[in-house]
Amino acid sequence: xxxxxxxxxxxxxxxxxxxxxxxxxxxxxxxxxxxxxxxxxxxxxxxxxxxxxxxxxxxxxxxxxxxxxxxxxxxxxxxxxxxxxxxxxxxxxxxxxxxxxxxxxxxxxxxxxxxxxxxxxxxxxxxxxxxxxxxxxxxxxxxxxxxxxxxxxxxxxxxxxxxxxxxxxxxxxxxxxxxxxxxxxxxxxxxxxxxxxxxxxxxxxxxxxxxxxxxxxxxxxxxxxxxxxxxxxxxxxxxxxxxxxxxxxxxxxxxxxxxxxxxxxxxxxxxxxxxxxxxxxxxxxxxxxxxxxxxxxxxxxxxxxxxxxxxxxxxxxxxxxxxxxxxxxxxxxxxxxxxxxxxxxxxxxxxxxxxxxxxxxxxxxxxxxxxxxxxxxxxxxxxxxxxxxxxxxxxxxxxxxxxxxxxxxxxxxxxxxxxxxxxxxxxxxxxxxxxxxxxxxxxxxxxxxxxxxxxxxxxxxx
Amino acid sequence: xxxxxxxxxxxxxxxxxxxxxxxxxxxxxxxxxxxxxxxxxxxxxxxxxxxxxxxxxxxxxxxxxxxxxxxxxxxxxxxxxxxxxxxxxxxxxxxxxxxxxxxxxxxxxxxxxxxxxxxxxxxxxxxxxxxxxxxxxxxxxxxxxxxxxxxxxxxxxxxxxxxxxxxxxxxxxxxxxxxxxxxxxxxxxxxxxxxxxxxxxxxxxxxxxxxxxxxxxxxxxxxxxxxxxxxxxxxxxxxxxxxxxxxxxxxxxxxxxxxxx
Numbered sequence: 001x002x003x004x005x006x007x008x009x010x011x012x013x014x015x016x017x018x019x020x021x022x023x024x025x026x027x028x029x030x031x032x033x034x035x036x037x038x039x040x041x042x043x044x045x046x047x048x049x050x051x052x053x054x055x056x057x058x059x060x061x062x063x064x065x066x067x068x069x070x071x072x073x074x075x076x077x078x079x080x081x082x083x084x085x086x087x088x089x090x091x092x093x094x095x096x097x098x099x100x101x102x103x104x105x106x107x108x109x110x111x112x113x114x115x116x117x118x119x120x121x122x123x124x125x126x127x128x129x130x131x132x133x134x135x136x137x138x139x140x141x142x143x144x145x146x147x148x149x150x151x152x153x154x155x156x157x158x159x160x161x162x163x164x165x166x167x168x169x170x171x172x173x174x175x176x177x178x179x180x181x182x183x184x185x186x187x188x189x190x191x192x193x194x195x196x197x198x199x200x201x202x203x204x205x206x207x208x209x210x211x212x213x214x215x216x217x218x219x220x221x222x223x224x225x226x227x228x229x230x231x232x233x234x235x236x237x238x239x240x241x242x243x244x245x246x247x248x249x250x251x252x253x254x255x256x257x258x259x260x261x262x263x264x265x266x267x268x269x270x271x272x273x274x275x276x277x278x279x280x281x282x283x284x285x286x287x288x289x290x291x292x293x294x295x296x297x298x299x300x301x302x303x304x305x306x307x308x309x310x311x312x313x314x315x316x317x318x319x320x321x322x323x324x325x326x327x328x329x330x331x332x333x334x335x336x337x338x339x340x341x342x343x344x345x346x347x348x349x350x351x352x353x354x355x356x357x358x359x360x361x362x363x364x365x366x367x368x369x370x371x372x373x374x375x376x377x378x379x380x381x382x383x384x385x386x387x388x389x390x391x392x393x394x395x396x397x398x399x400x401x402x403x404x405x406x407x408x409x410x411x412x413x414x415x416x417x418x419x420x421x422x423x424x425x426x427x428x429x430x431x432x433x434x435x436x437x438x439x440x441x442x443x444x445x446x447x448x449x450x451x452x453x454x455x456x457x458x459x460x461x462x
Numbered sequence: 463x464x465x466x467x468x469x470x471x472x473x474x475x476x477x478x479x480x481x482x483x484x485x486x487x488x489x490x491x492x493x494x495x496x497x498x499x500x501x502x503x504x505x506x507x508x509x510x511x512x513x514x515x516x517x518x519x520x521x522x523x524x525x526x527x528x529x530x531x532x533x534x535x536x537x538x539x540x541x542x543x544x545x546x547x548x549x550x551x552x553x554x555x556x557x558x559x560x561x562x563x564x565x566x567x568x569x570x571x572x573x574x575x576x577x578x579x580x581x582x583x584x585x586x587x588x589x590x591x592x593x594x595x596x597x598x599x600x601x602x603x604x605x606x607x608x609x610x611x612x613x614x615x616x617x618x619x620x621x622x623x624x625x626x627x628x629x630x631x632x633x634x635x636x637x638x639x640x641x642x643x644x645x646x647x648x649x650x651x652x653x654x655x656x657x658x659x660x661x662x663x664x665x666x667x668x669x670x671x672x673x674x675x676x677x678x679x680x681x682x683x684x685x686x687x688x689x690x691x692x693x694x695x696x697x698x699x700x701x702x703x704x705x706x707x708x709x710x711x712x713x714x715x716x717x718x719x720x721x722x723x
Contacts, residue, residue: 028542164475171475177468178479334541369503369641370541370579375496398478398488398496405642407500410478415486445486450467458471 004049011045017063019053020119021305022046023126025345029293029306029336036305051093051127055084058119064302064312069253070263075117075315084115092123099124099136099356109140113358118251118311121353125307130345133352134388140355142391144323145282146220146243148186148426150391151360156423157392158414159326159362160185163403167194169207170458175397176211177454182411183418183439184395186429187324187362188244188287190222192404198232201225202240205233209241215436215454218428220279220323222246222287227261227269234272243278244287244323245269251312254300263319270320281428284323284360290314291328292346293336306336307349314357324392325359327351329381330367331406340377343367347381351390362392366408375399375407382409386417393417415445463489476644499643506638506646508537511581513612519589523596525610526566530554530574530624534615547617549659550624554613558627561609569607571599571690572630576616580638580646587649587672587679588636594683602691618652618666625657632690632699633657639670648673651682653689655699665700667693 002013013019021035023046030036037043059079062072081088086108087095098104104112125133143151150157162175172191179185191204201223208221220243223230227247233240247266250256256263266286273285295301295309304312310327317325327350330343337343347363354361365381367373382393399410417423424430424443433439436453440446466480481492488496517527533549534540540547550558561567575588592610599606611624618635625633632655639648649672654661667689672682688707693699 032543032545162477164477168474171477174471174474175477175479177471178466178477181466181468182483335544338542369500369643369646370507374500397475398481398492400478400496400499400643402475402477402642402644405640405645407643410488412481412483412486412488415483419486445483447464452467455468458474 002049002053004045006041006045009041011042011049013046013049016053016057016061017302017304017308019046019050020063020123020126020308021303023050024305024307025126027306027336027342027346028334028338029296032335033296033301033306035303047127050123051091053092053123055087055090055092055095055120058117058123063119063304063308064252071251071253071256071312071316074263074319075312078319079117080114082115083112086112087115092120093127095120095124096127096132100132104136104139106139106141109356110358113356116356118315118353118357119308121356122308122311125349125353128352130348130384133348134384137352137355137388140389142355142358142360144284144360146279146284146323147218147281148220148428149281150187150323150426152427153389154423155426156386156390156414156418157187157362157426158184158395159187159324159392160189160395161192161401161408162189162397163192163401165194165403167200167204169203172204172207173211173458176208177457178397179395179411180217180454181438181452182415183425183433183445184411184414185219186426187392188220188222190224190246190287192224194403196225196229198229201229202233202236205241211457214457216432218432220244227265231265231269231272234276239276241278242273242276244285245273246287246289248289248294249313249316250290250294250298250300251309251316252295252300252302255295255298255309256316258298258300263316266316266320284321286320286322287324287326288317288322289326289328290317290350291332292350293332296336297332307346310350311353311357314354314359317359318357322360324362325354326362326364327354328364328366330371330373331364333368334371337371339372340367340374340380343371343373344377344381344384348384348388351385351388360391363390364394364408366394366406368406378407378409378413382413382417383420386421386423496643503641503643503646506580506582506641509581511577511584511614516575516585516588516612520592520610523589523592524608526608528557528561528609528611530557530611530613532613532615532617532620537615540615544617547615548619548623550620555627558611558624562628566609567607567628569605569630570694571604571632571634572607572609572611572625572628574611574613574616574621574624574633574635576613576618576620576635576637578616578638578650579640580648583638583641583647583649583673584636586647590679591636591649591672591682594679595686598683598687599690602687604690604694619661621652622654622657622661623659625654626659631656632693634686634690645673645676648676651686653686653693653699655693655697667699667703667705
């Protein structure tokens with residue numbers, strides 16, 4: 001039982017999950033789940049009570065029972081007590097101040113990450129304003145490598161997302177070339193396939209790998225089919241040219257079961273992809289996507305608020321040393337994040353919480369047409385995340401995904417962010433762009449002429 | 463403003479490629495085109511559906527329109543609370559109950575028309591679709607309830623509440639789909655055998671993308687008639703009822719209504 005008294009009103013919170021949920025900034029998904037604060041004063045009182053909770057409580061009181069949930073077991077069994085030591089005596093509120101203070105520099109935050117649990121990070125984020133989420137995330141640095149290096153200071157990578165409603169190879173390649181010619185694709189070129197079949201997945205991987213080899217592009221590719229589909233083609237002879245394994249993940253065992261996965265399946269995929277030894281700079285071979293609300297939509301949230309569930313998904317991601325983790329923040333719809341304000345807050349929370357847990361966080365800054373949001377909201381969140389040091393964002397032609405029917409960030413949006421904040425692509429990719437004359441020596445996009453060698457790739461197509 | 467020299471790639475995709483650039487930004491023409499497309503999608507979600515022309519059109523098709531409202535009071539509540547959009551409000555519940563057992567409330571199959579997420583889809587596609595579907599259902603010997611229910615702030619499962627109350631064997635809802643930037647007027651059709659509250663999505667069959675540039679009204683009507691007949695024959699709907707309408711119609715009925723590939 002937790003409580004806080006405001007004047008003559010005493011607010012009681014039956015347990016830690018209730019306290020966390022009531023302390024969460026207002027959002028429609030928590031209201032839909034029936035776990036949100038009933039009024040603004042209750043929310044503020046919950047934050048005051050949460051600030052007093054010792055961090056140790058999160059180790060002693062699992063929010064989802066250890067016996068029934070493998071994510072809880074993963075979190076507690078892999079907790080690093082030595083890394084936790086610098087903050088072990090602090091309360092949640094004290095941790096917020098510590099994170100903003102001079103002791104918490106880049107090295108200290110990296111050393112602390114294995115000592116933090118998702119629940120501690122979710123809790124402290126609820127006491128942080130947007131500027132705190134930006135300032136703390138900016139101090140975190142998470143580097144990952146495959147054929148490019150992602151997460152260096154002063155760099156911003158993009159996932160090139162060339163989707164097509166029928167997986168038409170030429171339609172996909174046209175969007176890929178459009179992106180490459182605008183300096184997009186250094187995080188990954190990743191296709192969401194319209195068909196989840198092993199044959200289609202293999203075809204699309206071949207399409208991207210042929211292009212990569214034709215122009216010696218320092219890049220990695222991915223087809224976002226179900227992990228079991230990707231495993232299937234990894235078992236084929238000869239092995240498919242698969243760089244990164246993709247999977248959507250969530251923060252409870254039951255929600256992951258809804259996705260048709262378990263930790264064991266992800267481990268199998270990690271081992272299979274690493275055994276191909278395709279990475280030249282490193283062996284971060286996993287690409288995960290997450291998003292607040294996924295556990296509730298699978299009715300597997302165990303009474304937790306959606307942001308705490310989301311942070312628990314990062315514990316799943318962390319186990320498999322991913323190259324990229326992408327919070328697809330506005331994709332799920334207004335019943336979980338109602339408007340631009342809620343999407344913006346969630347995007348900043350996800351980025352900061354992921355970074356604190358040691359993850360290479362990117363954000364799909366996006367919305368659907370039934371959400372109260374538009375491109376101006378995306379511009380704002382894009383700028384905020386650029387300042388916060390996001391590892392990567394999406395690159396979708398004209399911001400309009402014609403296969404998934406939602407709006408994300410465009411190649412132009414990435415060019416804007418790089419221009420106003422002085423950010424550059426991943427170094428290996430940048431050098432390639434300069435060799436092809438797509439970027440000038442000082443890092444500006446040039447206007448490539450019709451003689452650009454890339455344009456020859458589809459020239460013979462009918 | 464720089465034009466991109468790869469505009470010829472546009473013949474391969476409807477994605478917004480080769481837009482050119484003004485500095486780092488999208489040129490103004492495309493910015494405004496995008497803004498217009500988003501405005502149309504937003505209007506599709508937010509504009510209230512005008513029931514009057516639908517009711518008049520239904521009358522001309524020999525049906526009787528009955529207006530209903532879900533428990534979601536307004537659009538904001540509808541968007542935030544999908545659970546409320548699945549339930550009838552009290553006056554609507556009474557209106558449906560009053561028809562139970564009367565000629566106006568009888569029939570094996572009951573149609574519900576819900577605004578869903580696109581009023582313009584429902585306004586544009588409902589009457590042409592029903593004009594194609596009603597004669598085909600009659601020819602298949604399926605008794606359609608003469609009352610067609612027009613429901614505001616409706617989610618798919620609202621049709622189950624109507625069908626259950628009337629004791630219909632099949633409930634079919636025509637509902638506006640979530641609008642995409644390039645397809646704001648797409649209608650979805652969902653069919654449930656033995657409708658009752660609490661049915662899961664896996665227990666329904668869906669026909670989606672009904673619009674002029676998508677699945678034609680005639681093709682959708684053929685599919686719906688086939689699914690309705692099979693659902694009644696097998697006594698089920700959902701994942702166990704596979705849509706084999708293309709193969710199962712011996713007289714080439716689908717070939718006649720589908721555009722040439």
